Amino acid sequence: MSSLTAKPENKNSAVLARVREPDRDRIVCRFTEGHGELLRFSAGVFSPILCPRPLKASSSDISLDETRISLKEMYSKYVMHLPREWRHAVFERVDELFSEDEWEEDESQPNMGSWETFLRLLVFLKLKKLPSIGFHNGYFSGVWVHSDIRMTIVCRPFDHIEWVCSRDGEGEREVTAGDAPLHRMRALLQSYNDERWLYD
Amino acid sequence: MAYKQKYDKPPITEAVAxxxxxxxxxxxxxxxxxxxxxxxxxxxxPIHQFTTQYDLQNTSVSNEHEEIGCKFVSNDGAENVTVTKSEITPSRLAPYPGWERFSKMANSYFDLWNDASETSPNINRIGLRYINRIDIPYRGNPNLRIEDYFSVSVNMPDPEGTIYDYLIRMVVPTSKKSFKAIIHAGSVKPHLVGHGSFLLDIDIFCTPFNGDYSDLNDTLDVMRGLKNEQFESFITDKTRELFT
Structure with missing residues (x-):
């Protein structure tokens, strides 16, 4: 018996496959939902491939419990690159955003791709301070406020970032906005004196 | 060989017993x-098992489906335990809490399983598996030399040839005769911007297990030592620097 991992076929589970050949005339394939491991069966050769844990896709029939757990499981993939003390704060915020009390029935389920981009952003920017975490229409955002500047970074799936920055000065408000791939963010934020509000 | 066993930022994404x-x-x-x-x-x-049988002589296919067990998950999603009638598998996602806490957690599930059984379970196999993901920064050079970071690599016809993706699976002996290790080493989807990510999955196992339930704790301690030996033998000092 061998085992390997693959992308889940169904909405919220990975598939564990076990393949047996009890005799030459019969092939038995077993696929087990749940714990994330499985195998590739090709030309009679079983080759194990690696095992990312299942991502829970956005779907209206996923409970808030499952949502909270999926978001925290995703955080665990990045936790070794983030300040230790953030985990508790992030989990508290996740519990708050997706609590029965706060949740509106017509709100979109969180997009896991957005959450992953958000976590990748946190690691990429090497921040010293955790931003406020926002959630709207299924997407996550980070919000920084520092005296006259307010920066909102909205995270879309696949490392796509949108930002809005407002600055108050001399009785006027200046608002700029844009979008860019995640890997460009450090360079782009420099034009907003990011040292002042991002790393302070 | 003496190794430093505790790293500030261990690359363990999941520990499984x-x-x-x-x-x-x-x-x-x-x-x-x-x-x-x-x-x-x-x-x-619930854990469902779907079985499809292909009868090649009679050219027929049959399907079955049954619920074979459950997966229980903690509130923070980091700790879970999967049970079927013949297996119990506690697992811990990152952040890894250290061996003391992990083994205590795993043993508490095993004890619960043992206590709930009519007779003492006859253990056939013990496994201890650590899945590590090692994120290596490109630092301006998009070509990472695998052998700079890992002691196992891929021999290419052209020594300077490029590899986009690779996976090696091997079953190797350990320093204790009754235990073997299944190793998966390869590249995985990069998790961080500007990094390559690599898998080092170490599964120490013992089958058949000749002891009884009271030997379990000591056996797991031995397996943990073997896991550490394997881990250290597959990485280089350049990789160790990434965890501190």
């Missing part, structure tokens, strides 16, 4: 196990 029985639990014992685990967890997911 597993007991497998030679005979599955009876229904009453299994229900007792599930009930006890349900008391400790809010989230329970």
């Amino acid at each position: 597993q007991l497998r029985l030679s005979e599955p639990l009876d229904d009453t014992s299994f229900d007792r196990v599930k009930s006890a685990l349900r008391d400790r967890h809010n989230s329970v997911e």
